[in-house]
Amino acid sequence: MEKSGIDSGVREIMSKDMVIEVKNLSVNRSGSLVIKDANFEVLKGDYVGIVGPNGGGKTTLLLALLGQIPKASGTIRLFGKSIESFNEWERVAFVPQDATNFDANFPLSVRELVSLGRLGRKRIGKRLSKIDWDEVDSALEFMGLSEVAERRIGELSGGQKQRMFVAMALVRDPDVIIMDEPVAGIDAATQEKFYQKMSDLNQKRGITIMMVSHDLSAVFCRMSKVICVNKEVNVAEIRPDVDLEGVLRKAYGDHFHFVFHRHECKGEFKA
């Protein structure tokens, strides 16, 4: 009795900082195993890069974490609560891989779309207030979209569309933002700015960030943790004493070479 009391006390303290906790997770898609026996944790304030080859299962993993596709076995806990009973979805913002594939003729201005991020379980049927619109405008400004705020969403460039969905995620005031390839198809300079913005959010506002990216340098320069997905899931802290190349080889194969030179990183490091 005594012992289990202490155990649950320790658990309580730990789970406060636990954003995602995955144990022995396997996920099938169309009958074949896509994620095999994954174990990892994401803590409050982590900045996590998810990498791996095409078809490796990155999107599948995220969708399982979000409860969008069923798991075959294992447990997922979000903010300490089992996914089956988790109901604080307002704390989680997700930007899907295909977010920008919307109907280009849909009659919405950028500002209107971003304002929809203010809706959610707690605000059903309520009008948006001045505070809501202020949040919208500051998110637009933060993502560098103020000039195009009144434009129709179909009239933005690919990179602007991506940033618009991130702005929509931001106005939800989430504790964690999960993004599936948010910088795909964006020019190098804009990507750089994007990662910088995300670092700011992560460090200044303490928002936990997880994003799928194929840009390994950006992941290693800026993020605190990497999750490599290729059916098997391997997780590593991004630190000088960790053999990151070895971790990557598990996902990309033995012939994979990625020599990471810390001094090549522009701007600040995370770790």
Added chain:
Amino acid sequence: MMEALGVIGLRGMIGGAGLTGFMNSSVSLMELLNYQFFQNAILGGLAAGFACAWIGLFLVLRKEAMIVDGVAHTAFGGVALGLLLGIDPLITALGISIVSVFGVSHMKRKGLAESDSAIALMLAIGFSTGLIIISIAGGFSVDLFSYLFGSILTISRSDLLMILVLGMVIIAFLTVFHKELLAITFDERGAKMMGIPVDTILTMFNLIVAITITLSIKIIGIILVVALIVIPALTALQLRASFAKTVISTILIGLASVVVGIIASIFYNVATSGVIVFTMLLIYLTTTALFRWMR
């Protein structure tokens, strides 16, 4: 006035669509306002035009406009049933509309039928049942005709009351859930992930669609309900504006067409629902041409 109303009533019945013949006499627009039939028509028309246009924008964006046509035709069965049983046909039509809207969405959700074939099936069941009921009840009824083609110039005070109450319900729903409906229409899955109770809101939306269709039957008729719902939205979408502006234009186009249609049909002595839809088409064509030319 009584005489005029009598003429309208009679010809309305026979013509089915409110064919009136009294504008040869010199009644001005101002004088027209004193006639109760005109007041009823305008009030009922505005309520229906407002509700149809607004709900229509969501239906068009959800690519579900044809549900309206299917459900309206199914409601024909309801009207026939009401006439047979001696109940207000609008009440039975409402019941049948609700059943068929949920039927379509159930079949769609369960993958039992692609949406358009589900709609075709509903339409067939409702309309054929209606025909059978009519033949059992003893042949063709002039009353039935007024439901098929609308009879806005002959709606009674009690019809008007029902239309206004239903219209209020629709507008209240849309006012409260406007933003949520927009989020669901844009991205249903995303809306779900945000914690918006998508299924509940869509169930209510289906109910509201059924109510809107029923409300419009007396105004525009079963055959042309779909026009009242679809054309204002299609026109406003040509403007390529923000959502707020698109909603307002949609509603204004709906209201304007109804008013112009009612007045023109009285002065030129033609079928009202025909003129309303024709007015809408004119606005649509003009807008399209204008915006094509401007771009």
